[in-house]
Amino acid sequence: MMTCLLVDDSRVIRKVARRILEDLDFECREAADGSEALKACRQDMPDLILLDWNMPVMNGLDFLKTLRKEPSGEAPKVVFCTTENDMAHITEALRHGADEYIMKPFDSDIIASKLAEVGLVEAA
Template structure:
């Protein structure tokens, strides 16, 4: 079974996204910030990462750049998730290694669609 790491400082967002992604037949793990997520990836690299942008300790963009430098860090499909809809933000995320980008708030259809577009389903 594929694994997905959900990285968001909101416990509620992690739980809601986790239920949606479990329904897509993924094992789900959670991290509350980028530093925690980087540690989790070093222990066991996931197949997919649903990544929030704005978090304490290490934000999503800094995490993504660090992830892509790690051994095996080029493998996870990263779906960036943010309330920012500015083209500059989206472009920065994609240039930094994101595979897809979704806006908050999201629902099951949006996540399923983006995971399908990214080749995860």
């Protein structure tokens, strides 16, 4: 079973994303900020990270930059899931190693299509 780390300071967003990803046969873990997420990745690197941008303690971009320098940190597919939808944010995320970008609000079809694009699920 594929694993996903949901990184968002909103418990509601994590809960909604968890339901969608579990329906896609992912085993999910959660983190409320980038610092928690980094600890989780150091314990057990997931296949996928669904990542918010704006969080306390460590934001999503700082987490991504740090993750990609970790042992096995290049392995997970990282999909930003955020309200930051201007081209500058998207370009910066992709430049630092994000694989895809989803705008909030999202639904199961959007997540499934993005995961198909990065090769983690079969296209519908």
